[in-house]
Amino acid sequence: MSAFRYRTTALAATTTAVLALALTACGGSDTGTRAEGPASDSAPASAAKSEDGTATKVDAAAKTPATAKGGTTAGGGTGGSTGGGTAKGTTGSASTPLCTTKDVRISAATQDGPPYTHLVLTAKNTSGHKCEMKGFPEIQFLESHKQNIPSVAKSKPEARIVLDAGAPAYALVKLSDGGADEDVEPVTAFAVWLQGGDGQVAVRAPGAEGIAVDPAKYKTGYWTYELRNGADDF
Structure with missing residues (x-):
């Protein structure tokens, strides 16, 4: 069935269930847990809703922001860059600590559409020091599907993703195939x-009505310095 057939009541119920999942689901702990409203900063290849309500989405062809509806954030910390290309991290050393949810601000923006079949997650280092984004984001969309969504091996970068203070990392997430009759x-x-x-x-999730997710189709890419044609097409 189409995502457009859902009504506000269903979305409200799902919001409550998913927020409860974020606080209690297996695989995480209460330490460092946050659930915050929209933030005002933005990153080059993703979008955060600004205080005046303006939002952007990612253009898959150009891999740069394009004006659109959607894009909200959650997480902690402040600061960051806007526009003017992608800020990259550095190689770092073996002693560089792994990034935690206290070190980064994570936001989500729709990519292309409609139909909106992909999200771009942005994790901006707000810690004031270098840290490494390891592997891929571990995501649980639905209370009825408590396992993490699968990752896409071809999107794994060759080098470690080490972020300087204020630098972002990105991960592409597939939501569905976008079919009108998709479940x-x-x-x-x-x-x-x-x-x-x-x-x-x-x-x-970005948008006033959230996103439509197909548990049979969803998957996530690895954290990278920038979205890459080919490796991030899935």
Whole structure:
């Protein structure tokens, strides 16, 4: 059934369930858990809703922001860059600590659409020191599907993703195939864990009505410095 057939009541119920999941689901702990409203800063390849309500989405062809509806954030910390290209991290050393949910601000923005079949997650280092984004985001969209969504091996970068203070990392997430008769479920918030880091965050989905997720189709890419044609096409 189409995502457009869902009504506000269903979305409200799902929001409550998913926020509860973010606080109690297995695989995370209460330490470092946050669920915050929209933030005002933004990153080059993703979008955060500003205080005046303006939002952006990612253009898959150009991999740069394009004006659109959607894009909200959750997490902690302040600061960051806007526009003017992608800020990259550095190689770092073996002693560079892993990023935790206390070190980064995580936001979600729709990519292309409609239909909106993909999200871009942005994790901006707000800690004031270098940290490493390990592997891929561990995501649980639905209370009825408590396992983490699967990862896409071809999106794994060759080098470690070490972020300087203020630098972002990105991960592409597939939600569905976008079919009108696809068996999707509405999601307005979802849980994210960082590999090797403590805590979890509840990330608000972009758009007033959230996103439509197909448990048979969803998957996530690895954290990278920037979205890459080919490796991130899935």
